[in-house]
Amino acid sequence: MRAGAREGSAAGAPASPDLSRLGLNQATTRHWSVAEAVAGCARADIRWIGLWRDKVAAQGVSASARALRETGVRCSSLCRGGMFTASSAAERAARIDDNRRAIDECAELGSDTLVLVCGGIPQGGDLAGARAMVWDGIAAIAPYARERGVRLGIEPLHPMFCADRSVVTTLGQALSAAERLNRPFPAGEPAVGVIVDAYHVWWDPAVEADIARAGRSIVGFHVSDWITPLPAVLEGRGMMGDGWISLRALRQAVDRAGYDGPIECEIFNRDLWSEPGDAVLGLMKARYLATV
């Protein structure tokens, strides 16, 4: 259903979530540095931000952490760890080392969640082998993350990214993996959880059942929309309400599962990137209230 139809606030319509849960994922305002994005969130009274490692590296980890402290904006997650698949054992080991650095960055930024985009099929490999590399990679970093108070969030990506970005393609698959990977640890707060990104999972006939099954393993919830015709595979996401995803139904399912954390708005879209950041944040807040 397109936005016009969905934004009407019929009597008895379910309430929007509290604005205090809204977060800006930095990919939505790609042309802003960390300092600019954090300042933008503070101006717009947005309490959470999901940061990207390349932007954090450009700003400096300490300077990024300082910007957060000075404004009171909190880092909801760091994007991204993962990319465990590679043709050689040496390269896979290097990826694991890089994930350990990402965990350290998370801790320094005060974020409790590292988002994992797990990697596609390496040259010469196949799908089953790539999936095994992913599980091995997560198992290798989970104890390190747990010691530092950082949760790993496996983010299943849309199946159109299976070959080149993530062989983890469904929430059910991510959840089963998380359950296996948590077994070595004492019960309680899981070391490995899942990220529910509406854009990646909305099409899945099992998504509501898998969200319910996930329960407290959900460590992040991302929103955007699926617009048609798809402008581009990588940079074609839409603003909430401009597309076809029943975001409110998904958000309510995530709430029912027990997730009460930040809701990050993550939109890769060239048109949006050409808009002034403050205007993007204003639109994002309005659409969050109307459609999430």
Place this chain on the structure above:
Amino acid sequence: MRAGAREGSAAGAPASPDLSRLGLNQATTRHWSVAEAVAGCARADIRWIGLWRDKVAAQGVSASARALRETGVRCSSLCRGGMFTASSAAERAARIDDNRRAIDECAELGSDTLVLVCGGIPQGGDLAGARAMVWDGIAAIAPYARERGVRLGIEPLHPMFCADRSVVTTLGQALSAAERLNRPFPAGEPAVGVIVDAYHVWWDPAVEADIARAGRSIVGFHVSDWITPLPAVLEGRGMMGDGWISLRALRQAVDRAGYDGPIECEIFNRDLWSEPGDAVLGLMKARYLATV
């Protein structure tokens, strides 16, 4: 794994399927009419062809059936019925009528299988509602199809087509629907089955289990490949061996499930469409033997 690595015929490597099962889906040689495509198959000793309704309409149904009879090439399936989702009841009824015509065309062409591409989300609708329209539509045409000896093949499409082409996105979902829809009929040959198209289902962690579960409900198997970067959402499929799908493993799973029917090569690709049809068929045969 890319073709170079996979085409090697290691000792003990599993055998390719018999050439007598290879079929040309007409979408692969889009610039050929039905008569041209049937003649091309006859020249190349390809025994099966999957026809498209727009091409059959342009040729005439009777003329198409005659071309098949005269060459001995057999119609493995007709593409496509479905598209059950629409905003109004009148439009949905019109779609059902059109599906009945497609069933009649199947019977006249001597094909026992109508491929169903079920439809996306209609304007003003939502995903759950669209799925209900699909099941209602198939239920409405199933008795008519069964009386005419035509099986309905629900084809789950890749989730990237969920909004605009098919709200049926996984083999497991299609199979559960087929099981429900077959309940009114006596046991035996199912009225409603599923089409396994490698391009649409290869990414699914459950695909091999669902193929095994499908068993004799599989009424078609389509092959092509997923190439990266994806050239286009609609017309970006690759020739078998040029991409990332483990086609042989999927074909063996389909064989183990008991499917021994035609294997259609269906490739939507602009580059391929600019090649002479006979060359495309030659390449298709070679790649079928090497990779399927």
